[in-house]
Amino acid sequence: MSLSNGKIHPANGASDEKEKPFKIFVGYDPKEDIAYQVCRHSILKRSSIPVEIIPIKQSDLRKSGLYWRERGQFESTEFSFSRFLTPCLANYQGWAMFVDCDFLYLTDIKELRDLIQDKYAIMCVQHDYAPKETTKMDGAVQTVYPRKNWSSMVLYNCGHPKNSVLTPETVNSQTGAYLHRFQWLEDDEIGSIPFVWNFLEGHNKVVENDATTKPKAIHYTRGGPWFEAWKHCEFADLWLNEMEEQ
Numbered sequence: 700m701s702l703s704n705g706k707i708h709p710a711n712g713a714s715d716e717k718e719k720p721f722k723i724f725v726g727y728d729p730k731e732d733i734a735y736q737v738c739r740h741s742i743l744k745r746s747s748i749p750v751e752i753i754p755i756k757q758s759d760l761r762k763s764g765l766y767w768r769e770r771g772q773f774e775s776t777e778f779s780f781s782r783f784l785t786p787c788l789a790n791y792q793g794w795a796m797f798v799d800c801d802f803l804y805l806t807d808i809k810e811l812r813d814l815i816q817d818k819y820a821i822m823c824v825q826h827d828y829a830p831k832e833t834t835k836m837d838g839a840v841q842t843v844y845p846r847k848n849w850s851s852m853v854l855y856n857c858g859h860p861k862n863s864v865l866t867p868e869t870v871n872s873q874t875g876a877y878l879h880r881f882q883w884l885e886d887d888e889i890g891s892i893p894f895v896w897n898f899l900e901g902h903n904k905v906v907e908n909d910a911t912t913k914p915k916a917i918h919y920t921r922g923g924p925w926f927e928a929w930k931h932c933e934f935a936d937l938w939l940n941e942m943e944e945q
C-alpha cells in the first residue's frame with residue numbers, strides 16, 4: 700500500500716463546492732502503517748464534507764526542519780510530540796483536527812466538525828481516566844498523568860491567538876506535561892466533546908438502550924487488532940472488516 704499526502708475527498712453531499720477541505724492530521728508511525736490506512740479509510744468513506752488527510756510523519760518533519768527533539772524513553776509513538784505542530788502545519792489558520800492513527804471512525808466527520816465553537820482554542824474529549832495497564836503495544840512504557848488521552852484527538856482553532864505559542868521551538872523544547880496537559884491554555888479555553896468521539900476501547904462502555912454511549916470513533920488506545928496481542932480486543936471485528944474492504 701502506498702501513502703498519499705493531501706488526498707482530497709470530494710463532497711458526497713450537497714455542500715458548497717468552494718468549501719475548503721477540513722484538514723485532518725493523523726499521527727503516523729511506521730510500525731503502525733496499517734492502522735493509519737484503516738483510520739484514513741474510515742474517515743473518507745463516511746465523510747459528507749471535503750476533507751484533507753495528512754499523515755504527521757516524523758521523518759518528513761525532521762527533513763523540513765520543523766522537528767528536531769530527541770526521542771525520550773516515554774514516547775510510545777513517533778507522534779507523541781509532533782502532534783502539537785498541528786496549528787503550525789495548518790499555517791495557524793482555521794480549524795484543523797489531530798487524531799492518533801489508532802482510531803476507527805464509524806460516523807460522518809461532519810458531525811464532529813459541526814460541534815466546533817470559535818470561542819475555544821481547542822476542543823477535545825475530556826476523559827477522567829487513569830489507565831490500568833503500565834505497558835502498551837509492543838511493551839513501550841506507558842506513563843500516567845492528568846488529562847491522559849485528551850491530546851489523542853483534538854480540534855485546534857489554529858488561528859486562536861493563544862495557539863500561536865505552539866511554534867516549532869515550543870514543540871521541540873517543552874515538557875510532555877506542558878504539551879499533553881495543554882498548559883498554554885486556561886481551562887475555559889478548552890471545549891468539551893462527547894466521549895463517544897474518543898471511545899476508549901477497554902475503558903468506555905456501551906450502555907444498552909442509551910444512544911449517547913454508542914461509539915462514533917473507537918480509540919484502540921491499548922493497542923488494536925493489528926497487534927497480535929490485541930487481535931481479539933473489543934470491536935476488533937469492526938476494524939478487521941474495515942481493513943478488508945479497503
Ligand SMILES: [Mn+2]
Nearest residue numbers: 799801851920
Ligand atoms: Mn492512541
